[in-house]
Amino acid sequence: MTDFSSLTLHEAAEGLRAKSFSAVELAEATVAAAEAAQGALNCFTSIDGERAVEMARASDARLAKGEGGALEGVPVAIKDLFAVKGVETTASSNILKGFKPEYESTVTQNLWDAGAVFFAKTSMDEFAMGSSNETAATGPVVNPWRAKGSEAKLTPGGSSGGSAAALAAGISYGATGTDTGGSIRQPAAFTGLVGVKPTYGRCSRWGVVAFASSLDHPGPFAKTVKDAALLTQVMAGHDPKDSTSYPGAVPDFAASAGRSVKGLRIGIPKEYRVDGMPGEIETLWRQGAKWLEEQGAEIVDISLPMTKYALPAYYIIAPAEASSNLARYDGIRYGARVEGADLIDTYEKTRAAGFGLEVQRRIMIGTYVLSAGYYDAYYLKALKVRRRIYEDFTAAFGQVDAILTPATPSAAFEIGSKAKADPIEMYLNDIFTVTANIAGIPAMSVPAGLDKSGLPLGLQVIAPALEEETMFAVAGAIERAAGFGAKAETWW
Template sequence: MGELTSLTLKAALDGLAAKQFSAAELTQAHVEAVEAARALNAYVLETPEKALAMARASDERRAKGAAGPLEGAPLGVKDLFCTEGVRSTAGSKILGDFQPTYESTVTANLWRDGAVMLGKLNMDEFAMGSSNETSAFGPVVSPWRTQGGNAKLTPGGSSGGSAAAVAAELCLGATATDTGGSIRQPAAFTGTVGVKPTYGRCSRWGIVAFASSLDQAGPIARNVEDAAILLKSMAGHDPKDSTSLPVETPDFPAFVGRSVKGLKVGVPREYRVEGMPVEIDRLWEQGVAWLKAAGCEIVEVSLPHTKYALPAYYIVAPAEASSNLARYDGMRYGLRVEGGNLTETYEATRAAGFGAEVKRRILIGAYVLSAGYYDAYYLKALKVRRRIADDFDQAFQNVDALLTPTAPSAAFSLGEKSDDPVAMYLNDIFTVTVNLAGLPGISVPAGTDAAGLPLGLQLIGRALDEGTLFSLAGALEQAADFRAKPEKWW
């Protein structure tokens, strides 16, 4: 059954339509792959019975001629998405054995279109992290290893389980979320494609909140076309989310493969940061050459406030997190540690339930929102955020998209940066600007470093112009012809 798990989503859907195999057979192959890959710790909860039941129902619908766009496709779900009757923890102890009585809009859209749920995927606790080491369930191990090495590498974060599962062929695609790079950076680290759509393109209803003005759901997939297929099903206006945009969802897969001749692509000069590895710079230049060869015009642009993006992000995101996470008090659901009185119960519950990184960000957030520092930090960060958005607006008057590296390095070893929060935060240097401005971004695998590890290129587009990004990403993908796969060791 191994060959079934190595199919792309599109190839699997075509095979199902041609009755070459059933949804039950396809799902069984993935269930077995997931069971055999527990060393990666990509799934925090496997749901084989549910998956096979959904697959059988899918086969019945197809037999009746009522197949949906994703009919029979086995997917993984990041554990930040609430799934009805299935434990949802956000990678934290504080939610305990929480089983939602409702389904997130994004996953409901996927099941509506016929997809099958294989289980819940590991992630950094409350999506706070860049290496998937803050999870209460332990770190995810990347399926990739350096050439000749056996050190355990990070798959990136916070959507590390999603990226590792797609790269290791443990699902045909996965849901993920991106608050500061949590879809694109893991995609770059694992040789997969990750899309962070425009803020408001996908509903946030039923997704455990980290930073509400930055969080956005998106897919991680094997290739650009698969990502487009998934996003088409995930997206859509939702009246239950006040930030959901009342716009039509385009036919994203139709944009993949379109000519990009005549498109103007900007290269931001501020993204050439000090100490950036030569191979990242070289890959960026190669990306420029590929797009030129495809008929694009390359223009240097300036995003002058980029240097303030990371500090602004690490004020805005923790501020919103400290507010959002105030609801976890042990009173209504999740973990509860009894104390002598109400205050002690709150304190004991939160002390036991939250991990170190989450506590750090809650404290930072509470500090920047406090009376004496609100103006000096939070208000100033919001002003910087506005300037960053203005920079993009200015750039997009002259170009159709921007090309940058996705991450400042390839995947690093687990434990390598966990003692240095600042070094960890610097992983988001090329990605946070996109979240602060609410724009769409996509990471495409474009090469490998000297140790054979994947490297990604990022394309950034105008708000609600994911279509152009899919066309450009398709051109990059075709030129890069990235075929490297992790050698199976698990």
Template structure:
């Protein structure tokens, strides 16, 4: 019996604690499901069955003594951006082929300390650069959802597409992701899962392959808001090894997920009404407003006037930081090396063969905006606009406790339909990038289906350090929406 794979994280940990099922049974079932799905979903890049079963055995030993952490015995999938000791960690790039770190990322260390069991590394866009999981060296991840009456392969979103697919397909009880401009929230919306990023610095970036350091936010994918609160609580906390890690205690977000939202003021930003946005998204957004009003919230109109500059600002800062961070991949110390006639030739050949098209595009863009003569015109100006965007949020939060917006401008789209048009692909981040630019908490909650039967999400954004309100509002939306849809199994 493996029907326990469809349970929530909270429910499976309760069953494990009650000894109704063993961690070894659960881990074996999850591994079998993950490996069986690979040919269809391609959600994973690496497994280590011995490591998984050893961790499950250790959980069983703890549980037998009545001990155990927050997520004791639950299999958790790990985005292939986080170092797991002795397990292939490539950021889904050819240039990191064969790299097995002899250390553990802080986020995964914290999850394992709370009893999580490593399930496998999940597929992603190369170096987290992408919105559709089509830039991975290991091939596309396929969304477990399909449109009604269609066999077309859909994107699970990016860059954390493998993590989202693994949770949506009832393989993993939770998964780690990173969100640089929407790479947790957009895949969550596309797969009918909950995706969360906390305040910048809540979860440590140490041991996670860097993309854009001032924008990267680790966070979880989960099946419910409560599960996401459990995972976020487990993976957060101060890390002295990471300079931007916040030296703050982690609040009780699990309790916050069941707190009342009566009297909360919910802001609706007028700038998020976009030309050409599907009427279904606008209708769902209004439905979300009505649900929160019925839960006792006060709805207020707010303005975020610099929102129109968010995407260009993001796509200057993001490639600039990527250009700097990816300079370390030169074929000398680890990963791919293509021998050249001299040192410079070796650098050039290693990077040309090791980096995919999207990574090369962003490195070139970033190098350009940081170059002499353009630094002031682009990069410095983008930093000034970034400050204005943050000020917009600060002013809005003087009037409200949380913002409600759509998560994405559409439901999941077919693979291949936007990959030849980078601008069209970048527009997928239209609703999500502002929260990264400002460093404030945000989450996507599944709230309905479109006419094709595909999931749509609503986004909650709250002030810095106020994840508690985010989880309480998210749970209120979840309760009102009653979203319990699952993709029909075809894989």
């Protein structure tokens, strides 16, 4: 009997084409695994077994005729930020409870067109605001990984923690996420997965609930670089419904994952060595550079001097855009409503009951920095810093083909361990990732080792805009050298 949980996306697709098992068998096993794990991991907002079997039957019919797309019959989990027609889409917030869109997001439609099977929506930090998946209205998601000799519940990272946990637990074969400041790459690093943030505009944002429109990047989670490259390829493409969508053709990313890195110049930015970073991460970073050097790449020391301003700029720009985007949730047209004495009272009561504390905090910050008297001092200045960060990367990519950094400043931490009284401690988890969002350039996390507690650590590869092929080539080289095959031991 096939051990479905151990299959990669490519292995699942090949097994279906070879008739080793049917799409219905795979879908039923996936749904059963999801239902069995939900009580312990809390990684799904909904599981739809009926729809999964229905889509799988259609896939089996196409496969029987020798037809089918690149993902035909393969179950994929969808972050609860993507609209799936007729399926409750809440962004893990009480304010959208009961909202079932009458439309399909472009990214999920691309997945269904390629034959992927929908089986569940995954939990996330509310409106994608968080780095630990603790702000979800449905409660925290639990990482399938545990530290050696400990039963402490760890965070899978955020905001796309549900997708990461579902994949790391061997339930799904791919999953969607969104990355506004690191929300794909950080959870991928915390769960031993590959996580990709493509170039801004490479994947359409249409039908994705907005957090910060100029920073939001849809992207995939996968078990391998090749799987991630294929998922990116399927999810990407021009979309006339998204004015920021890149109009060019989508390259063959999957082929680039096995490409040689010989002759490539890889930059090591000195600014990514931060105080308090564990020695294990520094050691792994050096090892990653050595692996690439051994495969023919040249390692070059570079400087990105504006890096230290990235986090402050991000936490002005993102809340400002969130303040604007979340103004639409007023309890009048859709979602939850708390009746008040008049219209203003209804607005206030609905938002107070519907939005969690972190979302309220960021809306207030955003409204403040956009207000008269503060717009120039904060928001306009942050936009100027954003431009300087982009210029930093442009200058660096004049010298190198890609950049290698750590993905996160630590391994997964215990749920509740970051002081809620000091949100800045949580915000610092994005220190290595936000720069790529600010510049709109592609970046990904690839698992490369374990820390002393047996928890996964990731390395980050950053590439110039629209150079995902180079990024996948470098990530593939790290994956081959690292030989990372560790998996979370089943306890759930």
